[in-house]
Structure formats: structure tokens, C-alpha cells
Amino acid sequence: MKRIGVDVGGTFTDLIYASDEDQRILVHKTPTTPQDPSVATLTGVEELCRMAETEPASVDQVFHGTTIATNIVVEHNGAKVGMITTEGYRDILHIARHKKPLNFSNYQDLPWQRYPIVRRRYRLTVPERVLADGSVLVPLDEDAVRDAARRLKEEGCEAVAVCLLFSFVNPEHETKVRSILEEEFPEAYLSVSSEVLPQYREYERFSTVALNAYVGPKVARYVDRLDGGLRERGVRAGLHLMTSASGVATPQGAVERPVNLLMSGPIAGVVGGIWAGRQAGFDNVITLDVGGTSADIGLAQRGELRMKHLLDTRVGPYQAMIPMVDVDTIGAGGGSVAYVDAGGMFHVGPRSAGADPGPASYDRGGTEPTATDAMVELGRIPPDNFLGGNMDLRPELAHEAMERLGQKLDMSAEKAAAGALAVLVAGMVQSIEENSVRKGYDPRDFALVAGGGAGPMFAAEVGREVGTPKVVVPRYPGIMAAVGLLATDMVYEYVRTYYDLVSTLDRGRLQEQFAELEEEALTQLREDGLSEDRMVVERVIDCRYVGQGYELRVNAESGEIDDAWLRKLAAAFHDAHEREYSRRFEENDIQIVNVRVRGVGLMEELRLPEIEAGDARPDDAAHHGKREVWFHVDGELKKVECDFYDRELLRAGNKIQGPAVLTQFDTTIVVPPGLDAEVDGSGNVVIDCTGGEAAGVIEAAAEKAEAGGA
Template sequence: MSARPLRIGVDVGGTFTDFVLVDEAAGRVMTGKRLTTPEDPGRAILDGIARLLDEAGARITDVKQVVHGTTLVTNTVIERKGARIGLVTTRGFRDSLEMGREMRYDLYDLALEKPEPLAPRPRRHVVTERLDAQGRVLKTLDEAEARDVARALRAQEVEAVAVCLLHSYLDATHERQVAKILREELPGVPITLSCEVAPEIREYERANTACVNAYVMPLMDRYLARLEEELRRRGLDGPLHLMLSAGGIATVRHARANPVQLIESGPAAGAMAAMHVGQACGLSDMISFDMGGTTAKMCLIEGGEAEHSSTFEAARVRRFRKGSGLPLKVPVIDLIEIGAGGGSIAAVSAMGLLTVGPESAGSVPGPVCYGRGGRRPTVTDADLLLGYLSPEYFLGGEMGLDRAAVERAMQEELATPLGMSVLEVAAGIHAVVNENMAAATRMYIAEKGRDPRRYALMAFGGAGPVHAYGLARLLKLSRIVVPAGAGVASALGFLVAAPAIDLVRSGVRRLSAVDWAEVATQYAAMEAEARALLVEAGAAPGDVTFRRSADMRYVGQGFDIPVTLPDTLGSAGVEHAFLDAYERLFDRRIEGLPMEVLSWRLHATASRPEVPGALGRSIGGEARKGTRDVWFPQTGMAPCAVYDRYRLAPGVMLRGPAVVEERESTTVIGPDASFTLDAQGNLVIEIDQGS
């Protein structure tokens, strides 16, 4: 065991790669931030870890765990840069990926654009076999035909293959037979079986999930293998773990086999960090607001827990239009993500209006102020002109910002075409991006039947604290909490997440016909499988806890709702649980109608690790750094106090307007707000919404 047990969290974002180092023995937390290297994400990771260890006076042999999350899976699918894949499916279902669902995401668009399947039609092949909806074999698999299909795929030089046969979630025998033949005919080509990555009902979603897994598997396999190998070469003895989309952590082996489960790993970490901070400061109901360089993520947290979902939609043709992407059966933390970040590009639309995002400048070339070749003004550029960001103290002074270049670009690209001043355009960009985020948050919370005004806003990410005040005013929120190290909070989320896994088994049954002894046996097998996976990820066998749920609906309905199951399984208890869940969602309780279960789910988790709170300690001294002109809607450009967050004294109440600077982020506080540092080092802002 290392004398200095260190743990490191690494979050690779579209613009920055964030780092958090926890020194458990010293009770110390350190942070770091580097520009992402999109051509080789591992380079920024390795360089950042080396620098953080050097600052800590430690060696990589002291590190007992590295937890990593990445946007690589999402970006690969969005940018269509994955593997050349093939799909094997049941005869008659070759075109299900093209047909999709009956519903159109835009009823009135006569030229509706649908997402292109990851497996084009020439590389989609069929085999003769058939199960019915109860899992009974109607036609056995024609193995000779399956071998011909394998040879055809080999001739097409596929790099990965997905297999999705009808109703294989009930009986995986035929899929496994096809996989055996494929591995014989295509040695070394990775095979994804739908019965392994999404063993549940809904053919279209299950096929898409298998295809996405196959599409990203070769890339992720190489990336994770290289990263782990290089960390080992440099001396890492502890494990490399990956954050899953549902907020748990898993081994590299599991992630390489199921890369589709990493599709939302970064956003999930942000929600985990918000839950951790909320628990520490006694805040259980909040809106987690994570705004980075490329996107903003909002997540509703109630009772200290984020909601989960069993579905996710990737690579939307229309980024914010539900139904326009690839639907996946993947457990995720239920959040909303929009193209609003510091790197979001401002432009003039064809109608002569100012627009912001969703296109982002990323880290290359980045915003104009970075001086890395960017020519199109972004949200970060506007924030610089409005006085929110310091040209001398960005990233703690490591990266200077070029204000003159921003003024030139803003004038040429936006101010002149719009007939406005540079300052007016900058204020417009700030207002538009805030309103975009507020509108998305209102819709997200309204769909859950909640009133946003009863929640606090937990703001983090590099750009989150800059925009939290404006967003809170639009949402009529009175409290904002900005945790210590807000700019790298997602990386902290990796270190406070517990090993966790989600399993599912499907089979449509009327509630009155369920064999509860069979269900108990099924859950026992799922619990044994989950426990083994979590022990492999570092959990103690006796530390694993389980939460059971089911997807249920009234007979005849097209879609289901999640229902938390009672400890004792039986028809009466499960019926009561369904009625309660239905009433919470739809505000009505319909008794006496037949119900059915579609899927049984299990969430298994171990204890969350403890993280010392040293990151938020004040170092004392004079907190006031000076004064600079800052823009607010109420005042325009006006003198504003600038504070050093690291020197703020806990418990001292101060008034806005103010800017509070720290190494990885800046918090903007308006003239109608007061703020203080609490005992945990969180910046707590109270807004007078009556003004």
C-alpha cells in the first residue's frame, strides 16, 4: 500500500480537460485544468496528471486510483468517425433501423431529415430464425446461411459487427450461435450482441444500442488500452476506472466491452459532484447547472438524489428536438444538455438576428481571446468584454486573454452587420445564451411537473459561475451555491461516485400472471452478477446494496413508466407502487384496470468514497483584489469589487455587485444579491428577486 494514497479524477471535455487530486492522508484536494487535445485526448490527460503530481510533490506510484470520464463516445457518434460496421438481424427486419418509430418528430416538415443508420443497408444482413414474443422458437437458426453472411461481411471489410435478432432478450441462444460463427469467420473483429448490451424489449432501440456499441468499440478499445498501458508504463499501480452514464464507476474491462455505457459519462460526473456538495451543505433539492466550454447540462436533484432514465437519445439531427436522434437503451442520469458553453459561437442569422450556438469553437481554434487562431466571437469573448473575466487572471494567470483581438472580431463579425456597438453585442450574446439555458431548464422541469422556484441552483463548470446569476434571475431562483473548485467539479464527481451497475431483464407479463418465485430467482441471479462486477471494480462484497424497479404500464398503453418496487414482491404491493408512480406523473389514479410489467431492473451500488473538504479552506489575508468595470442589466458598465475567493473569510456577508475569482472559474454576483462563504467553503449567493 502506498504511503500517500492519492486518487485522481480526469474529465475530458470539448474545450478543457479537468483534474482533481485527492490526498487522503493529508486531507488535501488539488485541481488542474488544461486545454483538451482533440487529436489525442490521452496527451492532455498524461501531461495534466504529471503536472498535478509535480505540484503535489508526489509520484505516480503514490496513486491508488484514476477515475476517467470522456466525451469521446458521444463525439464519435455525432461526428460519424466510428468503425465500419455491419448488422446481422432477423429476416424481414433489415430495414427497421431506417423505418424507426411511427411518430415523426416534426409533423409539419415535409422534408423531414432522419438520422442515418450507423450500419448502411448494404452492410445490413439477415439470417433465417424466429422467436415469438414469449421466447418460443418458431424457426431454428439456419447456420449455413449465417456462415454465408459472415463471409459477406468479411468481404465488405467490416471493422465491427452488431447482432440483433428478434426477441433475443427472451432467449439469446440464436444470437450466441451467430456470434460463434462470426468469430470463426472474422477473427479479431469485435462482435456486439444486443442480448448483452440491451437485453430488453423494443427492437428499434435495442438494434441502435448494439450498433452504437459496435461503432465506437474499436476506437474506445484502442484509446483505453493505450491510456492504461501508458499509465502503467509511467508507474501507476492502482486501477484505472471509468465513469458510466448512470453515475457509477466501472473497470476498464467492462468499459471496453460496453463503451455505449460511457456515452454520458462526463455529464453524469457533474450531477454526482452536485449531489456530494449538496449533501455536505445540507441542500437536498437543487438544479445542478454545469456549463463548460461546449455545452451546458442541467439536472434536477430531489431528496439529494438525481433521477435516472433507462433511455438516451444520441446524435440528434436537430440538436434540441426530441425524436430526431438515435434512441438507445442505456441507463443514464436524467439531465438535459444544450449547446451553450463558453466556446459557443455567436453569429448573425439569415433574418439578421443574433444567434448563439450550438456550434462551438472548442479548444482548437478556441475563442478569439485565446489567441489560438479563432476568428468568430464566442460567449467567452463576450464575457471578457463585459468585465466578467480578467485578461490577466484566466486559469490563475497561466493563460492571458487578448481583449483587443476580441473587440476587432466582434466589430467585424457582429457589431457592423447588426448596426450595434461592440458592448451592446457582447451584452446581447450574454443575454441570448442565458435565455437559451433558461428556456431549456423551464421545459425540462415543467415536464417533471415541478416549479423551478423551489430549488437552489448549484453552479459549476468553467463558465457556470459566470452565468449562474443571470440564469437564476430568469428562473426566479433566490439561492445559488458555487462549490469550491467549481471549474473542475465534474472531475471531483468521479472521485465521489461509487462503483455501481444497472442490469435489466425483459419479458412482458400481466401483473396478475406474474410468477413471483420466478421473478425472485431472476433477481437473485442479477444480484450475483452485479455483486461480482462491483467487487471487480473495488467494492467489498458486503458493501453492495440493491434497488429494484420495473417498467410498467396499463394494458393497451404504448409506453411505460418506471416504478420502484417494494421490498416484498407480490401483486398487491407492486400494483400499489405502480398507482403511486402513475399519480405522481399524471396527477390521477386509475384503479381497477389491468397492468403489465415489461422489464425488471436492478441498480446495484457500493458506498461512496469520502473526499476531504480542504479545497474550500480560506488562506486568509485581504480578499479584495481591486475594482474593475463590469456590465449588469441594472447598471450597464459600472465599477465592481473584485475578490480573491481563496482569501474570503467564512461567514462574512458581502454585497454585490462583485466578481469572485478563483483559478479555474469566476463567479459573477449582481447588485441585487449578497454572498458569503459557508463552513464547507461553498460560495452561497442570495438574490432579492423582488427588486
């Protein structure tokens, strides 16, 4: 089987080709085309197939991670959305949960009100009412629906969200509204809550369905262009897109429910980091995926993805009640711009130079200093070997940019560059602590896996500051998210609200609910061409103690629902509650709220062939000489003589003593003074953050460099 993974970042589009027959792995990067990301994706697929000496038609599967939906929400440039809802509930989106970002401030914007997904004038109501038991109290006024549809069409709305009360119990009225809209307003993109999110919680459901409508038209056009472009090039396999829950969506599923793609890109990086950590022998990993625009931080204990709590599944200020892997994204990347604000404060990011014009050293018209320029100024990125020598950097332009910044700070260009990197490292450290220490995890029990084009440049300093004993840099760190797309199984998740108590459970009804969802999952897996022995169906139940307001996800066993099944479910929930809240209440009854089914298509395990073994001392061919590089030594910024290596020529067992810089096609690895690194059998570079070279040796190297010795 031949597979391609494509991850579109803010600066570069990363691709990986894997052939299971001959265990061949190829990687490729191409500049992202922000005006239409599908252009870079299709170009990259063609180039990668030429590198593999194969035709696109021979590719069996294409997996894709994208930030297009996230960018639409963050940049507030989605569709003009209308809404049809139950009479009296027009302002659910405006009122929200009556919570303010800053509880005691009278001077603040409420972002969901300042940037409404649906403006009030386009939120229209119709007479109808379904009760909580599914019975109809007020019949649907179909004439009112037609009037609303015509009005939204006249107002120029591109998409319509349909959110009626208790439609997750009885979708009959929403189905009628959809039919009328298709008659009166056929060109509109429709987002119907009973199809997109058949779950309870009216505000979260309204917000999620409105978000789906907001991003829907642009995502639909993008997916259609990409899917069509692949088919034109002969790719016979169906396109699959990564979802926020680390599952996949077909093109049709992505067009109908694009809200599930909101964290598509960052999730793939976490999956790739878990895979890389496992290859290096670490099950507990913190992933640091730093690209040109942002840094994504995730945590996995025992190799298992952590899911966000329901209250935390937001994108920007908007609630999105969808399953979402716990990933934190901050505006810190290789293209992050360093600047001094009007008040004299020094900032780095979140604004990025992106791919166009890019950092000043790219010589594409950019003049603002970025993190990449800071690395070039300090000598940590060799300008003649960037992207494996495929792109030359202009160090004099980086120096000019950092010099202008230094003048504003009354310091040298080198100190301004070191300061910019220190600010970025501090931001990454803070985010990692928020996702580990503050959630009860000790970083000393984890390895830090560094990915992205910029991650390995910062990882050793971040790891030393956070306290992770080891830093793992995978063989292909610059495309860790693309690797994650191929390292995961195909997963589809289906959900339905179902209320019942464990003590008085209607076992037959719950069995029917699972059976219907399981059939949906199996049907989709069969359409993907998977054999029965590659299909796995998993059950998940959202539970809570009676009287609680929020639930926890609990894995449930398959098979017949009997007394033993219920005892195991209860024990699993008590354990999950104790892990999350440090308390368990076994005397309390448990309420089931939602039932979920995950259809898993098992994929061939992604395997990298082991690299050739060598001695502790790297071969002379791998050593590219010594250069003077700026590092902090004993709290002072000094020039230190630094070894440079070609990572592609390193062998298993080679040991590297810092300070050292390892260059490769998709990234640059920095090993600071005082730290050591070793290459393992899988080709990972493992940096030891617990010790290393003695301070006296570092000082000697610094003195030698200052004296001009070689």
C-alpha cells in the same frame, strides 16, 4: 485511499485528487487534446501527482467521465457497421417507429435515414426464427451466416451488429452467429444484442445494439490507450468510467458495451452539483454546468437523480434504450461563437472555438468573437488573472473581434458583447424551464448550482431570470464534473426482460432471476476489491398497468418475495404512476416487464475541510481593487464601478455586495448589481437572487464611474 477523478471536456480536461487519509484535495486543469483525449488525461494525471508529491503507483482508484462516444454519434464519424438479422427484418432501423420529427411537414429529412448507423447494403438477413416463448420455429442457417460474414468482411466493415428476433428470451442462435463471426471475421468488433441489451422492443434494441457497434471500435481503442497508459505509469488501480445511469464501467465493460458511455460526461456534472448543493444545505437543486463548448442542465429533488423516460433516451436522432439520467445539453459555452447569419439573424453557438484555436483573446490564432471574448470586452474577466494568473488574455484582440461583430449589427462592441451574453442566458433559461416548469417543478423551490469554467459567470443572471432564490457556486466550480466522479458510489446495473403479472406471479422464477443478476453484481464488486460490508445490492422492476405500452422504474425490496413484498411493489408502482401521470388505477393488474439489479460499492464520502471563519467584511488582502465593468442598470448598458476579489482569500461569513467579480483558478464569478453574496463554512459562494442593493445605490455607483471617480 487516494482517488483521482478526470473529466474530459471540449476545451479543458479537469482533474481532482482526493486523499481520504489526510483529507487533502487538489484540483488541476489542462487543455484537452481533441485528436486523442487520452494524451491530456495521462499528462494531467502525472502533473496532478507531482502537485500532490506522490507517485501514480500510490493512486488507488481513477474515475473518468468522457464524451468520446457522444461526439462520435453527433459528428457521424463512427465505424462502418454491418448487421446480421432475421430474414424479413432488414429494414427495422430504416422504418423505426414511423414517427417524423415534424408531423405535418412534407419537406424534412429523417435524420436516422439521412445518417444511417448501418447502411442498407450492409444489413444482411439469414433464415432463422425464435418465437416469443423461446421455442425455435426456423433453425439457424449456419451456411447463410458464414456467407454473410464473408461478405461483410469483403465490404470492409469494421463492426458487426447481431440482432435476431426474441434473442432476449432464447440467445442460442445469436451465440452461434457470434461463434461463426469469430471464425470468419475475427478482426471485427462484435455487438450482440443478447449480450448488450437482452430486452424486448425490437426497434429500440436494434438501434441500441447498432449504436454500440458504431461507437465500439473508436471507444475500444481509446479505453485501451488510456488504461494501458495508466498501467505504464504504475497506476495499480483499475480504471472506472462513468455511465449514462451514473454508475461505472470497467475498461472491459466499456469496450464491450460502449453505448452505456453515451452521456458519461454530463452525468458527472449533475452528480457533482447534487453533492455541492448538499454541502451548502440544499437538497433540491438545479445544476448548470457550463464548459467551453456546451451547457448541461439537470434537476434533482431531495438529492435524487431523475432518470429519463424510455421514450426520451436518445442521443442525437438515435434511440438508445439504456438507463439514462435526465440531463439536457445545449450548445452554449465559454467558447460559443457569436455570428450573424446570411439572413441577418444574430446567433451564439452551438459552434464553438474549442481549445484550439480558442477565443480570440487567447491569442492562438482564433479571430471569431466568443462568449469569453464578450466577458473580456465587458471587463468581467480580468485579462491578467485568467486561470489564476497562469494564462494572460489579450483584451485588444477580444475588442477587435467584438467590434467586427458590432459593425454587422450596427452597434458598439460593448453592446454586441452584452447582446451575445443575453442570447446565451436566454438559451440556458429556456432549457431550465423545460426541465423544471414544464415537468411540474417550481424553480422557486430549488437552488441553482453553477459549475464548469463558465457557469458562475452566467449563473446569477440565469437564477434571477428563472426565479431560483439562491445560486450556489461550489469551491471548485470549474471541475464540478470531476468532483462528481469522486462524489458517487460505484454502481453496476444488470437487466433482463421478464414478463409476468403481479396477480399470478411465479414467485420462485422471479426470485431466481434476481438471484442470478445479484450474483453477477456481487462478482464484479468483489473483483473491484470491495469488502462485503461496502457492497449493497438494489432491486429495480420496470412495471406498467396491463394494456399500457410503456413502463416505469420502481424500486423493489430485497429478500423473499411474499405477499407483503408484492403489496409494497404494487403500492410503489401506483405512487410512481400518479407522480408521473397524475392518475392511479389500483383496480388494474400490474405487469412486470424487466427486472434489474444495481450492485453498489459504497465509497468514502468526499469531504472538504471547512474554511477559516471571518467577519462580514472581507479582508483587505482578498480585495484586488476596483475596475469599471459594463452591466445593465435599469435597462441601459452602463459602466459601473465593480469590486474585484480573490476568492481563495475569502473566509466563511464574508459578504459581498454586487457588482463584484470573484476570481479563482478554475472560473470567474460574477455578482451583478443589486445582488448580494455570502461565503459559507464549506467555502461555497451563495448568491441571493431575491433582493440586494437598492437601485439608488446602483445608480450612484454608475454616476461615479461615468464621472471618472475612483
